[in-house]
Amino acid sequence: YVSCINHTGQHHNGHYFKIVPTNLWPEIPFLIMRFNNQGLEPDKNEDCFVIETNQSRKKFCGRLLQATCNVVFNIFVPKDRTECEYILFTSHGTHTHPPPPGRRTPQELIAGLMSVISRINDPALTTNGLLKNPALREFCLQHQGKSLIDVHKSFANMDKVSVLIYKQRLLSYPEGQDIAGVEHEFKTRHLGNPDAYIQRIYNDGANILIFCFFKQQAKLLLQLESYECEMGFKRLYNSEEKEIVFTTFSQEHGKVITLARVLVNRESVVLYERMFSMFFDTVSKLFEVPILWFHIHGRGFRAMVMDMDTKQMPGFGRYLSGIDPQRRHWQWHVKHAVVYCTIHFQHGVERAVGIGTRRPTSLWHRMISLQHCQSAEEYMTLCDLLMNDKVQGWARHKRHPIIASGLNKYCSDVDPEIWDKLRKNTNATEQTHYKSDSMGRRLSLLRAIHYGEILDRRDYQQEAVRTWHGIGHTYRSTALTTRYEEANRRESKLSLIHYHCITNIFLKRLSLKENFRQGRSGDVTMMTTTFLTFYQRQHLLV
Template sequence: MRENLKECPFIVTISVGKHNHPPPPPQKTPYNIRNQLQKIINSEHILDLTRRKFLTGTMIQTYLNGKMLSDLHPSLNNQSKIDYFIEKSQRSQYPFGQNVLGVVHEFMKHNMSADPYIRSIRFLDNGQYIALCATKEQTIALSELTHIEIDMAFKRIHGITNEWEVTAYLPRVQKTLTFARIFTNIETAEAYQNLFEDLFGCIERDIGETFNFHHIHGEGLGCIIADQHKGQALGLGQYLNSKYPHLTPIEHLQHIYKLCQVHYKRNIDKNKALSSEIRSAMYIVPNLNTQNEVLKILHKIRDCGEPGTTAWVKDKLTPWVLSGISSVFSKMDHVIWSQTPNNTNAGESAHANVNRDGRNLSLLAGIVRGRDFDKRQWESTDVYEKYNVPDTYRNKSELARSIQSEKRAEKRRKGSRQPSNTAKKRKNNCHNKENITEISDLDDLDKNQHIEQRQKVNNLEYDLLNIQKQRNNEIEREIALIEKRNQLLGIKGT
């Protein structure tokens, strides 16, 4: 071997004789190919990138130009190399992983920027953590709303962490927008109290003044629409009580909390043992006009003897639940009640929309994907307000949405009135089985109890008819008054 390798950096090896082994396989990927693949990987969403997503992505397909990956070099036939390249990029960009520690690292890294997306993260003694995500544009816009929808999403984040969204449909831009995302791992009332403290505290820091609630300040947020999650409701009441103790937590809820009617009816439909009469009575409770009517129907439902009705009525007689489903028990301003939605459809559509960007994600990947989604949505809104160019040709005004909703409801009604042949056969078979069962069990049935239960149901139907009759009489009186007014004013009816 030469000593002056700097002057002549070459070594010649001479092998004599026959080789009795095959040449080694080309397992090492050349540097230029490896470097190019690493650049393509770094340009993807690295947090939730997998080998399959990478190999089916448009960037790698464009780079390969119809070839197979192994055509670049035989070593790439071992696709575990792709996993190694991906993990290398993930470790480089997110050294603390993608769970809570990774979120803390991202929060500390961007906390001093002008408008960070992760606004706060805190840990409590009970093991709970709360990560609040929103831009200043989102929180300032939230402070100007008169109503919001809140709901928990369970499909987007992997593991025990759930995502809680604050959403609302804005008619002026014909769009449902998300105003905040909060990630937490506990759903107790105390946890939700901490959650609301972080949310409204962040808003107050951004707007530089106290956040207004309509039932406290006479302006501001007047209605929060949600499902009947007990921890969520009581957590909101406890937060408001801690700020404004002149009202109890339940009284605060009676002024601001409104329950989703879709969830209300869906929970009724879960009890398949209910008769159609009792189910109909449950449906009309939110639409009754006086407290006496509501209580009378609830007591009739409770006393009908059908399975599950006693527990259902007990739950609905809870003060904050009753005020959330019935306007006659709510202390909310009646104008606000009538002008705000009676469902959380905007929140559900927001869940479905963001889920298209990925589900079952890690905590950090869910936050980053949510940030990118919110950025697209809010930039689209800004363009619409500035240039009047919508994000779709479809008319999404409130009128068009109402018409479309009625068409869907009518389609469902027609479908229920016209069952298919298969459904008819199943129904007939069920009737035959029920008849056989009734005949065989007739001797064992307590006839007196059955008659008594039937009498209670009949009484309930009678009361419902009386209520409907009273409504019809009121409508007739209103029509007569309108006709008299028109006669006095000399207006001819059409």
């Protein structure tokens, strides 16, 4: 161990005491020599080639010598500058020291680099991010260089560049990148702007809701009969902050269109109720039209597609109950306006029973059949039968009236004609989350809003160009038949891959490869029958 000379035994008495790690035990003889001032005498003839300016704090280092110079400068300034506009400068003597290094960067270069950083306008910009940005390469070419060091030698010190980035960040985002920075951005750039993206901010100190959408997106929303809504969890750095997206899939354009984003800092029934109320209130005030729902007012929105979120569902129902003149219970509104995502339902089935066989007699098939029951009585009967299997809790949950109403047309109070027209999945929201995550994950609030603004502006502009000029967002055909054929092609490719994988497993287990080499393949018919039986057991054939 290493300790203070005043350290006494087991009692440290506040004096320094540190156990030497085992990986440093081979160095203990060296440490003893250093503590006893033995060996390792400094090299008297060692040369030092460091050159510092007189303003450097390193000049106080004991081994640095301050060079003197006998050169004398004289400057003569006339008393009356109006009569004589010139100043006389003289120099006497010869310099006896090397020229000082050029550490000071010309002010015009600093201003130019600050302008480049300002144009990039990235609150998370780093030194490496700046070095690989095309705007910096253009700046270097303007000054006949390929790098910052070519522009001026003082940029060899990268801390100088880091300081400029930090300075510009303070100028552009004086309130930071969290909620204070978002509020500052809203007041200085979006409030009163006809092209505003941040439409409203609610912050009571505990609950935060940031409503982000363009006016063009809200206009598209008002033209729809239904939309999809889902929460994303991976985009923001703070794990408590989440993003709720409103989306739709345009059958005419074959494209997912994001309608709005709401950033929140918690997940609760009360927050969902407040979110829906404030969101539709903001849209209503933006266009000066009331927000109507068909089952309440006889016209307006018909349904919302969502997953079976135990907080979003009652929060949305309470919002509808709040705008209902008769103040009917929120569960009544859920039965009339909510449809659940069938993909999430199937994932729930797989979590309950696993990815097993999917034969018509399998438990998986019976659970999936809940969506296809032809009456409410048949649905409830099947739920009762499933409660006798190992999925009793799952079946009890699906038997609840507000869950059944969103899964089966005959249990729902949504107009059957509307039910058949709806896309009963939230694939559009999943694709929106995927596009957003491709711009980056674990982002600050302000940065996530900036990237969302880029994506949402592109969405509504692509929709407008397709409507008015007939230019699609991709060369691929977006027709239903083409997409169906592409899905079949992918499924066939995956089936072929699975087939080859299972073939290899089968051959390894039966050691047929070695038997074939020795000419003892056996009966081909029996082998084929055995292989097909094995293939079916892998749950890849229905």
